[in-house]
Structures are given as structure tokens and as C-alpha cells.
Amino acid sequence: MNLRVFRGEDPGGVLWQPRLEFWYRANKARGTLPERYRDASLLDVYDDCRASVRYFTRPLKVRHARVKERTEWLDATHQAHYYETPIGTLREVRAYDDLRLSGARSEYRVKSLDDLRILEYVLQDEEWYWDEGQYQRDLARVGDRGAPQFYPRRTPVQGLFIEHMGFEPTIYALMDNRERIEQYAALAGAADDAMYEVICRCPVPIYNLGENIDANLDPPPIWREHLLPWYRKRTEQLRSAGKFTHIHVDGAMKPILGLMQDCPWDGIEAATPEPQGDVTLEEIKEALGDLVLLDGVPAVYFLPSYPESILMECVERVVEMFHPRLVLGISDEIPPDGDIERVKKVGEMVAALG
Template sequence: MLDDFLRVLNGETPEQIPWTADLSYWISGQKQAGKADAAWDSEEGYLQLHYELGVIPYYYYPRFWVGEPRYDESVTVAVTRRKATTQCTWTTPVGTLTETRAFMAESACEGVTRHPVSTPEDLNVLTYLIEHRHMEPVHLSDYRERCDLWAQYDGLPCLGLPRSGLPALCYEWTGLENFVYLMMDCETQVRALLDLMEEQEVPIIEAVCELAPPLVHFPDNLSSENLTGYYDDLLGPQHRHRLAALHRAGIKAAVHLDGTVRGLLPKLIDAGFDAVEALTPAPVGDMSLKEIESMAKDSATILWGGMPGALFAAPWTWSDVEAHLEAFRHTWGTRPAILGVADQVPPDGDIEFIRRIGASLRR
């Protein structure tokens, strides 16, 4: 399995279509239901689960991010938890920012109920906060050893860069609606903040280029509904700058586009990404498998995804999944592609579908 994955990355023809799935959300659901195997909490147990299911291990969030923020002594960060609510507070000499998250047991996930930045005053505090932080490389020193371990399970550990500036600002600090208003009211300050965030990535990109892994991930969580109109001005230049450095070091790069596809896919292809990952087609997404393939037809960009996570849960059945898999073979199967769950197996998903898809691909 791993050999075919690497063949596709290197522009070669695989013996069979590589098959990946992010199982972390499904595992969260099993924990919530009291059905999880304690072994899955260890890295080797997590790998063994994938191996038994016949799917390539790739996503592993405990050691995913390759950059972590470090603040100077003028900033205090405090996290408090009470029942289902988690609150994070950043205290600075110029003000305080607070984020609130709520855990929703019925969906086995957490959601933001209050973004830390919503007003121009908050933006001033965030500017101070970013000015008094730096990004430090992490999870790189033992990467080669981990690759050796993962290869025993036909896997490759994912390395996630810090989110690019625009999605980092939108998803980690403001939320989309607040960002739109701040961009209208405080455009000069927002642009300066994005420039500063990009500058702070330099040590991370340099460390990754020195390591030269075969693949890195841009975990930007993009959706065409949200950021297409901002892409050319605020995100595309940063993507191109990052990609140029990575490609000079011989590193392939994938970007996470798990929302609507139509607006951003051609822009990401033009930016030079080697792969666009988590592509979600109909019946969940905004484009069919064929439409996505046609949009990428003249490029060597790897289409990665194609199997909506929703298909793993009711009302869909194995016959629906099997038919979708056959459609995948007839559309993406003749071009550079990796079959992947887009973007996660849900908490109530039928995990046996993972095994059956792998078996079908091997036939």
C-alpha cells in the first residue's frame, strides 16, 4: 500500500489505487460510546488498527503540527474546563482575548461558541499577541525513526505545517463573519497582521526543508464558499512562496480542501500544489466525481479524497459505497489520484466499510 502511495506522489503509475482514511473522529465516537480499544491511544496501537483494516495510516494528530506558538513573559495563557465547556484566555498588557468551546456529546466533537477576536479592540490585542510570540519547530527530530515504524504498517506519518495566515486568522481567531467585518473596517491592520504571521513561519519552513520529508500537509481547512474571493489577494501569494521553498528541497505538498470545491480547486492547482486532499464530491459536495476530474484534467495534480465520510453512516449502505467506489474507478482511476475518506469517518460510521473498500481495491 505504501509503495503505491509513494508511486503516485512521484508521478508514477501505482499497481493499485492507494487508500487512506482519517479514523480519528470515528475513534472519538467509539470512546464516547465506551467501545474504544485502549490500545488505539498509543501510536503503535493506532497503526495496528489501520493495518488490520487494510488502509494506509497517514493522519495522526498527537504528533501532527510541526510548529507551536511560544509567547514571551508579557503574555499569559490560561485554560479552564467546566463540564462540557473549555475556555482559553490570553492576557496581555493591552487587553484580554477569550475563546469558548463546547463539547457536544451527541456528535462526539467540540465547537467554538465564542471566537476570541470580534472587534477592532480585540484586533489590537491580537496584534500585540502575535508581535510577542514566535513559532518553534516541533515533532521533527524523530521523524525518520517514526517513518521506519510507520513503514512496518504500510504508512507514512503526516507533517502539518502551521495554517497559512488567512485560514489561521479566520479559523483560529476571528471566525469568518468577524473576519469579513474586520477586513472592511481595519484592512491595513489585518494585512499587516497576515504579513507578520507569514514572517513567523520562516523558521518552521526552514526546519522542514532541512529535514526534507517526502510530503507535508497544508492543514488550511479550505472551502470555496468561504475564501475563494480572498484567495488571489490574501492567500495565493503565501501558498506560492511556501511551495517554492518546499519544492526546492524536493518536498511534495498537499492542501486540505474539505469544503465546497468549485471555486478553489483551479486556484490551488495553479498555485502548484502536488495534491489537493479531502476532496468531497456529490452526493455530499458541490461537484460530481466527473466534474472534479474534468476540472483537473490538464494538470498532474493528485486528486486525493473522493469518498464522502457521510457514506459510512445511515441512510447509506454498502451498496451505495460500492457504487460510488466503482464511479471513482471510472473517473479518477485513470489519472493521478489517491482514494481517501473526505474528510473523516464519522463517529457512527460503519468501520467495516473501510475494510471492504480495501479488499475491493485489491481485487
């Protein structure tokens, strides 16, 4: 069913594909799984909710010849990660919740333009390869619950924003040292070429550009100049290799809605309508045209603060507006305090649709 949606064929029903991984891990760790799930695996929960699995494998691997990586816990909730190279060391720190399940960077690895040179060394020291053994084990584990797909790393400038440098320092660097940032982006893109060569040869049919787009960080000028050229290059490259692609847009969308069809990808993941997002379902539909919508149901509707009837009405509207170009899901994940019974009811509802 997954691939039929992307091929533009009749999927034979509505594909319900919520992401339950974080909900399951968080509730298992804090001992709050519902009684019937006490001894259940994650796949058991998916089956009980009559749901498909989206992300379950990542056999794309990287190793280094000269760079050494290590991690250490600085205290109960802060973990440092080091990249040790012959020309210097990068350190980043992530701050985690008490269960160590969710974290955010409190210290970026690139703290100055001098650190870019070390990051470039790390990228140039990479060797990408495919772990076929892991891939086959993952396929056997998940079976027919979903088509394999995963997301490579972010494109160069978006990677600086989110992973390496932070948004504000990157913006200042773009204004004050544009040539240096462009030099880095070109080198990082060349490093990505080796990664995409492996991806294009592998058997996975669907790829997500896991960019976490937010129009507040990626407004039209940034989008057009620093992001879109890379998106076009990679989607065209993947399409030539027979792959489908979609991009993860889980933040504000309104300023870039009109740009969603400027790239030859096949779908948009995690587009989030009101009241959680800043756009309506009608605006999303107009912007996507014939592109596949992955998700579409606001995650907040799975919280007890919203009536269940609003959730079910939303599901009906999303199916009516987007099916068959739809992979129905939660934009973008059910929160730990979300009601799993609602996930199951949506599964039963869409199963009844045929």
C-alpha cells in the same frame, strides 16, 4: 506507495488511506466499538481494514518566552483558553460535545481590532523547533503504514476566518479597516516564515495546507487576493526544499474549481463529490488535471442510510478515473456512526486490484 503516487511513479496498486482516528476515539469513548475491536488499538483497526495511515506525527513545536498559555473548564462542555501577555490577555472558548471529543469555538480570541495587537505580540514571541525524538518514536510506532506528513497552521486571513476572529467579523474588518487587516496579515506571514524555515529543514516529505477551504467562505475574490499569494509562496518554498504539498478543500468547491491549478501544489485533499459535496467526480477530474486526488469517496456512503452497493460503485469509479494519481480515502473522515465493515470491504476490494 505513498511517495510513489506523488512522484508520478507506478504505485504498484491502489493506496487506501481513510482517516479513522475520530471514529475510533468516539466509539471507544462511548463503548460502541465492534466486539472484535474491544481491545484493539487504532493501528490494529487500520491493519484490519488493510488501510494506510495518513497523519500520525507532528514534531513541529512552538514555545514562548513571554506569553503564558493556560486552559480551564468553565463547565462540563466549555473550555476557555487564555493567552496572557504583558500588553493584555486573549481568551477563546470552545464548546464540546458530551464526550469532549469534538468542539467548535463559541468565543473567538480576537473580539476587536485592539485585540489584533495582542495576537501580533503572541506571534512575534514564538520560537519554532523540531522534536526529532518524537518524530523517531512516531516512525517506529507506525512503521511502514504510511509516509509521514502533517499540516502547519493556516495562512493569515484564513486563520482569522476560522481560528482567531470568525468569518463575519473578519469580512467586516476587511471592508472597514482593510489597511489594518493587511498589516496584520503581513506580520502573521513573517511569523510563519520562521515556522516554515524549520519545516523546510526537517525530513518529512509531504505537507498538507490544512486550510479547510469552502467556496462559500473563500469565493474567487477572497481566494485570489488573500489566499492564493500565500499558497504560492509556501508551495514554492516547500518544493524548493524537496517537499510535496496538497491542500485541504473539504467544503463547497464549484465556484473555485477552475482555480485549483493556479498554484504549484501537487494534490488536493478531501475534494467531496455529490451527494455530499456540490461537484461531480467528472468536474473534480477536469479541475485537477494531473494533480493527485486524496480521498474522493463521500463520507455519507459509509452510513447505513446509503446502500453498500452505491459505495462500492463509487470506489470503482474513483479508482478508474484518478489512479495512479490517487490516494483513495474518505472525504474527509468516516463519521462515528459510519460502518467500519464498509471500510474493511473497500480495503479488501482495492487489495484485490493488485
